[in-house]
Amino acid sequence: MSRWISILWLAFLFSIPLWMIDLYVLHILINTGIFVIAAMSLNLLLGYTGQLSLGHVAFFGIGAYVSALVSLGFDLELTDTYTFVFDAKPVWIAFLSGIIAAGLFGWLIGRVAFKVRGAYFVIVTISFAEVVRLVSLNWIDLTEGPMALNNIQPFTLGIPNLWEMTLYQKIPNYYLVLVVAIVCYILIRRLVHSRIGRAMIGLRENEPLATSVGVNVTHYLVIATVISAAMAGAAGGLYTHYFRIIDPDIFLFIYTVTMVIMVVSGGKGTLAGPIVGGIIFGLLPEILREFAAPEMQWIIYGIAMILIVFFLPDGIVPALKNWWKNHRSKRTDSAEMDAGT
Amino acid sequence: MKTVKSDMSEVLLNVENIAISFGGLVAISDLSFNVHKGEIVSLIGPNGAGKTTAFNIITGFLKPNSGSITYRDKSLTGLAAHQVAKYGVVRTFQKTSVFDGNTVIENIMMGLHLNGRCKVWEVLLGLPRVSIENTRLEERALEILDLVGLSNRASDMASDLAYGELRLLEVAIALAAEPALLLLDEPASGMNPSETASFMKTVSKIRDEGTTILLVEHDMRMVMGISDRVVVLNQGEIIASGTPKEIQNNPKVIHAYLGYGDEDA
Numbered sequence: 001m002s003r004w005i006s007i008l009w010l011a012f013l014f015s016i017p018l019w020m021i022d023l024y025v026l027h028i029l030i031n032t033g034i035f036v037i038a039a040m041s042l043n044l045l046l047g048y049t050g051q052l053s054l055g056h057v058a059f060f061g062i063g064a065y066v067s068a069l070v071s072l073g074f075d076l077e078l079t080d081t082y083t084f085v086f087d088a089k090p091v092w093i094a095f096l097s098g099i100i101a102a103g104l105f106g107w108l109i110g111r112v113a114f115k116v117r118g119a120y121f122v123i124v125t126i127s128f129a130e131v132v133r134l135v136s137l138n139w140i141d142l143t144e145g146p147m148a149l150n151n152i153q154p155f156t157l158g159i160p161n162l163w164e165m166t167l168y169q170k171i172p173n174y175y176l177v178l179v180v181a182i183v184c185y186i187l188i189r190r191l192v193h194s195r196i197g198r199a200m201i202g203l204r205e206n207e208p209l210a211t212s213v214g215v216n217v218t219h220y221l222v223i224a225t226v227i228s229a230a231m232a233g234a235a236g237g238l239y240t241h242y243f244r245i246i247d248p249d250i251f252l253f254i255y256t257v258t259m260v261i262m263v264v265s266g267g268k269g270t271l272a273g274p275i276v277g278g279i280i281f282g283l284l285p286e287i288l289r290e291f292a293a294p295e296m297q298w299i300i301y302g303i304a305m306i307l308i309v310f311f312l313p314d315g316i317v318p319a320l321k322n323w324w325k326n327h328r329s330k331r332t333d334s335a336e337m338d339a340g341t
Numbered sequence: 342m343k344t345v346k347s348d349m350s351e352v353l354l355n356v357e358n359i360a361i362s363f364g365g366l367v368a369i370s371d372l373s374f375n376v377h378k379g380e381i382v383s384l385i386g387p388n389g390a391g392k393t394t395a396f397n398i399i400t401g402f403l404k405p406n407s408g409s410i411t412y413r414d415k416s417l418t419g420l421a422a423h424q425v426a427k428y429g430v431v432r433t434f435q436k437t438s439v440f441d442g443n444t445v446i447e448n449i450m451m452g453l454h455l456n457g458r459c460k461v462w463e464v465l466l467g468l469p470r471v472s473i474e475n476t477r478l479e480e481r482a483l484e485i486l487d488l489v490g491l492s493n494r495a496s497d498m499a500s501d502l503a504y505g506e507l508r509l510l511e512v513a514i515a516l517a518a519e520p521a522l523l524l525l526d527e528p529a530s531g532m533n534p535s536e537t538a539s540f541m542k543t544v545s546k547i548r549d550e551g552t553t554i555l556l557v558e559h560d561m562r563m564v565m566g567i568s569d570r571v572v573v574l575n576q577g578e579i580i581a582s583g584t585p586k587e588i589q590n591n592p593k594v595i596h597a598y599l600g601y602g603d604e605d606a
Contacts, residue, residue: 187465194464194471195450195457195478202451205440212400212434213518214426214455223461 013178017171026170032282033177034238038255039262039274040184041231046260047268048192049224050204051117055109055125056232057255058132059102063233064240064250065136065143067091067098071153071241074142091153095237102233103226110225114218126253133251148247155241173242180238184231189271191227200224204269265308267315276316281305351378353522353553354430359398359408360577368394369577372408376522381544381554383564385588386574387597392557393435395574396524399555400432401425412522427455431520433511435527435557439499440514446495448510449482452517456481482517489513489543505536509543516547523547524555529563541567565589573597 020026042056073088089097113124136143143149155176158164167173191197199220202210211217240246258281266277284304288297312319354376361369369391376382384392397403399410401422410417417425440448457478459471486492489509494502502510508528515523525544529537541563548554558564564571565585573581573588575597581588588594 186467190464190467190471191461194475195454195459196461196464198447198451199454201443202440202454205442206438208402208422208434209438209440209514210451210454211422212402212426212432213452213514214423214431215451216421216423227461227465 010182014175017174023170026174028283028286030170030174030177030242032279033174033181034235034242035258035262035282036275036278037177037181037184037235037238038232039259039266039278040181040188041228041235042259043263043268043270043274044188044191044228044231045224046263047270047273048197048204049200049221051114051221051224052122052260053125053225053228054122054253054256054260055127055129056228056259057251057253058125058129059106059229059232060236060239060255061129061132061136061246061251062105063098063102063236064246065098065149065236066101066233067094067237068149068152068240068246069142070094070097072149072151076141088153091155091241094153095155095234095241098237098240099230099233102236103230106226106229107222109229110222111218114221114225129251129253129256133248136251137248143248146247148245150245152240152244152246154244167241177238177242180234184234185271185275187227187231192271196220196223201269261305265305265312265315267317267319270315270317270321273315273317280316350380352376353378353413354399354555355411356395356399357409357411359395359405359410361394361398361403361405367577369398369405371578372574374572374579374582376553376555378553379548379551380569381548381556381567383556383558383568383571384574385558385561385564385571386580389576390574391577392574393526396432396526396555396557399425400430400524426518429519429521430524431515431518431522432524433515433526433528435530437504437507437511439507439510441500442498444496444498445486445491445502445510446479446482448499448514449485449517450478452485452514453478453481455518485513485517488516488546490539505532505540508532509540512543512547516552520552522553522555524557526557527559528556529558529560532560534562537563 016029017026038056038060041059042053045051045053045056070086070089071091071094074086076084076086078084109125109128113121116124137145139145140147155167155173156164157167157172165172167176192201199210199215202213202215203217203220207217236250239250262277262281263274264277265281266275267273281301284301285297288300292300308316352375356375357373359369359372360367372391372395374382384395386392394403398405399417401417401420401424404419408418412428412430415428417428417430440451443451457474459468459474464471483492483495486495489512491506491509491513494506499507499510508531512525512528528544529540532540537560544554544556544567556564556568568585570582571585571588572579573591573594580593580597581591583591
């Protein structure tokens with residue numbers, strides 16, 4: 001049953017560029033897809049381990065900046081006489097560097113931050129994101145600060161010197177984002193259905209009990225943070241090479257909040273939750289733009305959010321699952337009664 | 342009647358002179374006792390005697406101010422809780438404590454954490470051994486559910502279980518961690534007499550399969566019926582220790598539970 005749903009879903013997603021001729025719509029879908037990946041990565045941390053990271057955008061931004069800088073190359077005046085020169089590298093190396101850099105920062109933050117938990121963890125992550133934003137704003141030699149890094153290379157596919165394709169167009173970028181999203185989804189699904197994912201869920205559900213059966217809290221929280229950060233970094237890399245310009249605004253707190261909204265409204269701790277939430281809150285502002293004044297758009301956006309949190313506190317996906325379960329059991333009940341009479 | 346195998350067999354757990362205080366409150370002033378392999382030892386005493394605190398210290402949830410805990414010649418003093426579990430010392434909790442949001446079998450599989458070996462990268466790559474291990478853990482989980490008699494509830498949510506079943510599930514989760522020494526903190530509280538009777542059988546069965554048991558319990562019928570030895574704690578000190586029969590007739594114990602008649606007056 002659910003297998004067929006996923007196959008239909010995939011077929012639908014892969015077919016969109018075939019019949020959707022409006023490039024603007026594709027652009028919105030790419031943008032939404034990037035945020036869905038970020039939301040999925042946040043869900044691993046927030047949904048499965050139960051730790052609220054309000055600095056998640058930092059990993060996204062680090063992935064974006066590192067990927068941009070590695071692909072552009074840069075030089076740093078380390079001393080008066082010595083300048084460190086970093087040559088531009090192919091985009092796929094840049095993309096991987098961004099993922100690795102974000103993962104490393106995830107490890108660092110995980111190590112430091114999980115010494116303190118709960119509210120303190122939230123504060124540490126917010127501060128981390130703010131520090132990274134200030135660095136990107138003020139380290140002008142490296143990041144160009146508010147002048148932004150621009151002319152960033154788009155992705156290229158193919159074999160060097162033989163056949164290459166540079167992804168300037170929307171359609172290949174759409175497929176690239178889709179493939180990365182699917183890979184992230186599969187990785188997360190494998191993880192949460194394994195012993196490692198069970199340890200994470202155990203920590204969320206009942207930490208003392210989990211430790212009493214031998215789960216090393218810090219170890220598993222750090223694993224979750226590293227993987228989550230690396231995926232956010234991948235989303236950042238996609239963003240960079242698609243939009244081809246980034247500035248320190250990428251680290252704004254509102255992006256973290258958007259990711260949290262996507263995860264919570266869709267259903268935290270479910271695989272489909274961040275996708276559903278991400279699609280709704282990624283597309284909603286764009287759909288509203290068609291027929292509402294800007295002020296109204298944000299009001300409707302806010303009301304939608306409040307309604308979801310108020311009526312479906314566990315999120316949309318768990319609510320649908322429950323509804324489906326009740327619906328089914330009701331049907332079998334009445335079938336049994338019919339058979340009885 | 343039960344045979345007392347104390348002193349003859351190997352000492353599994355040795356608690357020596359542990360003391361702990363919270364601020365000005367002395368919870369345990371000086372506690373020493375040991376548990377032999379294959380025994381069921383009960384730790385009893387009035388409320389606030391320091392039984393649960395002793396459990397917390399042994400299993401690494403609290404650090405003692407002084408004293409030492411030795412398990413099979415290895416020191417457990419100062420180890421973190423998850424490390425203690427690795428040695429094979431596993432506890433249950435006084436307040437019902439399961440993974441509420443998961444099914445019964447998932448609860449057991451979480452308890453089987455130390456039984457699995459697969460690394461993160463193996464999981465991410467989806468290697469075949471990961472799913473082989475998963476199947477193995479699932480089968481083991483079903484065996485454990487069988488042992489405690491919850492097999493028919495395997496796919497129900499833990500939060501849907503009745504109280505007595507929840508207490509069994511807790512023990513099953515602890516058993517999944519393959520303890521050599523199992524510490525049960527008031528496992529029978531809230532059970533009705535027939536549930537307690539069948540629970541006593543389960544505990545004996547667990548012991549017969551080779552697990553040593555340290556029990557904290559208020560239900561005296563259970564304590565006296567099942568224990569090889571009883572250690573009585575009052576106000577952070579041991580006031581008596583011996584076979585259930587010796588304890589029942591010990592005047593100090595009666596004093597701790599009931600008070601002297603008019604001696605203080």
